[in-house]
Amino acid sequence: MFHRESGYYKTTYKADMALFRLPIGKVAVGAIAVIFFIICPMIFDEYYLSIINIAAIAVIGALGLNILLGYTGQISIGHAAFMSVGAYTAANMAVSFGWPFWLTVPAGGCMAALIGTIVGMPSLRVKGLYLAIATLAAQFIIEWVLNHTPAISGGIQASIEMPRPVFFGRTLETQAELYFFILPVCVLAIVATLNLVRSRIGRAFIAIRDQDIAAEIIGINVYRYKLLAFAISSFYAGVCGVMYTYYFGIANYEAFQLPISIDYLAMCIIGGLGSVLGSIFGAVFVTLLPIAIRIFMENVGVFFVDGVYLAQVIAQMRLILFGGLIILFLVVEPDGLNKLWQNIRNYFRIWPFSY
Amino acid sequence: MSAQSEESARTKLKIDQVSKNFGGVKAVTQVSLDVPEGTIFSIIGPNGAGKTTLLNMVSGFYHPDEGSILLDSQDVTRRKPNERARLGIARTFQNIALFQGLSVLENLMLGRHVHMTSGVLASFLYWGPAQREEVVHRRRVEEIIDFLKLADLRQQPAGELAYGLRKRVELGRALAVDPTLLLLDEPMAGMNQEEKEEMVRYVLDVNEEFGTTIVLIEHDMGVVMDISDYVAVLDQGEKIAEGVPDAVRADPTVIEAYLGADHE
Incomplete structure (x- = not known):
C-alpha cells in the first residue's frame, strides 16, 4: 500500500527529511495541483473563482500569523494593521512610481515586516495577555495614523485606487486572470513556510514556543528570533494585504480593522496552531463559512425568516456561528481541523488492522 | 575517573x-x-x-x-x-526542559543550532545550502542517537516519552552542542x-x-x-x-x- 511507511526504505538522510516521505504525498500534491491549476479554471465560473481567490489570499495571511502564533508562541492581534501597511505601501508605490506587482508585493511585505518588528519589540519583555494588549494597541495606532495621514492614505476617505496588475503587457481584469496571479503567490507562500518550519530557523521558533529558557541555553538568541518571527509573520501579512488590494482594486484601512485580525486568529485556531496544513484549512474554512451560511439561508432560511430581515439575519448568524465554532474547537479539538485530518490519515494508515 | x-x-x-x-x-x-x-x-x-x-x-x-x-x-x-x-557550555535541567512538541530527532537537531548557519532566505529556499547543512548535522545527531541508544525513539514526540528516557534525550540535546x-x-x-x-x-x-x-x-x-x-x-x-x-x-x-x- 503506497500510503504506508512499510516497504519504503530511506537510505539517505536527505530522503528521510524530504517534504513527502511517502510516494502518496507526491501523487496527492500533483493531483491537487492539476485540480487547481487546470480543472478549476476550466469548470468554474467567475463567481466560484473569486471565492478561491479570496481563500488563497487568506491562506497567505493565515500562514504568516501561524508562524508567529502557532510556531513561535507569540500572539498578535494587530495582523490586520500589518496588512494595511502592506496595502498602502504597495498602492503608493504603484500609483506614484508605477511599480509593477513584482516590486510592490515584496515592497509591501518588507514595509509590513519593518512595522511588525517594531510592534513585536514588547515581546522581548512581555508574554501572553500583555503582548496581546500591546499588539492590539498597534492595531489602533496604525489604523489611526493611516486615517489621519493623507500623505500615506491618499486623503479622500483614506483610500487609494490601485491599478490592476499587469503581467507581460496584459492587464489582469477578470477573476480567472487574477486567479493565475494569486494562486502562484499562495503556493509560493505555502512552500516557503513548509521549508522554513523544517529548517534551522523554524526549529528555533518552536523551541522558543515550547521552552524559551532551554532554547536560550542551547544557544538560540531568543530576542533576535522573536523579532525575526514578528518580521517574517508580518511580511506574510503585508503580502496578504497587497494581494487584497490588487484583488479589490482599492487600498482602504476599513478593510483591515480589528475584526479582520480576529478572523485570522480564528483561522489559526480552527485550522490548527503550529501547522501549515491547518493554516490552509482554517483560512479556507473561515472564508467559506459566511458564503455557506448565505447560501443556506437563501435556500432554507426563507421558510423561517421574512425576506426583509434575511440580510440582517445572515450577517448576525455569521458572527454567532463564528464565535460558537471557536469555542467548540477550543473545547473539543484544540488542535483544530488539522488534527481531524491527522486522525483520518492515521486511521487509514493502519486500516484495516486497526489494533 | x-x-x-x-x-x-x-x-x-x-x-x-x-x-x-x-x-x-x-x-x-x-x-x-x-x-x-x-x-x-x-x-x-x-x-x-x-x-x-x-x-x-x-x-x-x-x-x-x-x-x-x-x-x-x-x-x-x-x-x-x-x-x-x-x-x-551545555547543560541539562533538574526538571526536564525538552521541547515537548518536537520529536527526539528535532530536539537533538536543535542542539546543533549554534553550529548551523542557514539564515532566513536559505531556510525559505531549503533546497541547496540549507539542505546540505541539515544533512551534515543530521549525521552528527545520528552519532549521538547511536551513542545514547535512542534510535527507535527518533520520531517520537519528546513530550510523550517516559521520564528516564526524557532525561536521556536531554543529555543528548546537550551533547549535540558539542x-x-x-x-x-x-x-x-x-x-x-x-x-x-x-x-x-x-x-x-x-x-x-x-x-x-x-x-x-x-x-x-x-x-x-x-x-x-x-x-x-x-x-x-x-x-x-x-x-x-x-x-x-x-x-x-x-x-x-x-x-x-x-x-x-
Whole structure:
C-alpha cells in the first residue's frame, strides 16, 4: 500500500527529511495541483473563482500569523494593521512610481515586516495577555495614523485606487486572470513556510514556543528570533494585504480593522496552531463559512425568516456561528481541523488492522 | 575517573569569589571553584545549599552580584546564556526542559543550532545550502542517537516519552552542542537503580570518549563518590569542603552539615 511507511526504505538522510516521505504525498500534491491549476479554471465560473481567490489570499495571511502564533508562541492581534501597511505601501508605490506587482508585493511585505518588528519589540519583555494588549494597541495606532495621514492614505476617505496588475503587457481584469496571479503567490507562500518550519530557523521558533529558557541555553538568541518571527509573520501579512488590494482594486484601512485580525486568529485556531496544513484549512474554512451560511439561508432560511430581515439575519448568524465554532474547537479539538485530518490519515494508515 | 594526569594543569572553569542574593536571601556567598579540564566535578550539599543557583550562574541564566566566572581563562561573567552555548557550555535541567512538541530527532537537531548557519532566505529556499547543512548535522545527531541508544525513539514526540528516557534525550540535546563543559543538574533524580546505572555509564562515557569536562549536581552519594574526580560541598550558600571524594567523605564539617552537629 503506497500510503504506508512499510516497504519504503530511506537510505539517505536527505530522503528521510524530504517534504513527502511517502510516494502518496507526491501523487496527492500533483493531483491537487492539476485540480487547481487546470480543472478549476476550466469548470468554474467567475463567481466560484473569486471565492478561491479570496481563500488563497487568506491562506497567505493565515500562514504568516501561524508562524508567529502557532510556531513561535507569540500572539498578535494587530495582523490586520500589518496588512494595511502592506496595502498602502504597495498602492503608493504603484500609483506614484508605477511599480509593477513584482516590486510592490515584496515592497509591501518588507514595509509590513519593518512595522511588525517594531510592534513585536514588547515581546522581548512581555508574554501572553500583555503582548496581546500591546499588539492590539498597534492595531489602533496604525489604523489611526493611516486615517489621519493623507500623505500615506491618499486623503479622500483614506483610500487609494490601485491599478490592476499587469503581467507581460496584459492587464489582469477578470477573476480567472487574477486567479493565475494569486494562486502562484499562495503556493509560493505555502512552500516557503513548509521549508522554513523544517529548517534551522523554524526549529528555533518552536523551541522558543515550547521552552524559551532551554532554547536560550542551547544557544538560540531568543530576542533576535522573536523579532525575526514578528518580521517574517508580518511580511506574510503585508503580502496578504497587497494581494487584497490588487484583488479589490482599492487600498482602504476599513478593510483591515480589528475584526479582520480576529478572523485570522480564528483561522489559526480552527485550522490548527503550529501547522501549515491547518493554516490552509482554517483560512479556507473561515472564508467559506459566511458564503455557506448565505447560501443556506437563501435556500432554507426563507421558510423561517421574512425576506426583509434575511440580510440582517445572515450577517448576525455569521458572527454567532463564528464565535460558537471557536469555542467548540477550543473545547473539543484544540488542535483544530488539522488534527481531524491527522486522525483520518492515521486511521487509514493502519486500516484495516486497526489494533 | 578519567585520565586527568596530563591535562590537570589547565583549569576549564574557574568560579572566583562568586556571590548571589535574592532579596535578603544569600543563595551563594563567596564561592570559588577550580574545575580542571577533563574531570568530573561534583557539587553536593543539602537542599537549598545553592547548588543550582551556582550552576545557573555558570550557564548564564543568573548573573552573579559579585565575583567572576572564567571559561578557559576567558571572563564570561557578563555573557548571555546563548553566547555561552557558543563558547561550549551545555547543560541539562533538574526538571526536564525538552521541547515537548518536537520529536527526539528535532530536539537533538536543535542542539546543533549554534553550529548551523542557514539564515532566513536559505531556510525559505531549503533546497541547496540549507539542505546540505541539515544533512551534515543530521549525521552528527545520528552519532549521538547511536551513542545514547535512542534510535527507535527518533520520531517520537519528546513530550510523550517516559521520564528516564526524557532525561536521556536531554543529555543528548546537550551533547549535540558539542560542549567542552557539560553541566548536569541532578541527571539521576527520580530514577530507579537500573536507570541510574545506565545514566552513570553515559556520563562516564561522555567524559572518557569526548574528554568533556563535567560539572555534576547529584544527591546520590554513592554515585557521586564513585564517579567524581573532585567533589565540592556547599551548605547554606557557602563552600564548606572541596577535594577528592575520600577526603570529602571523611571531612568532619561535611558530616556535620549532613547529619547535624550532635550526631555523636
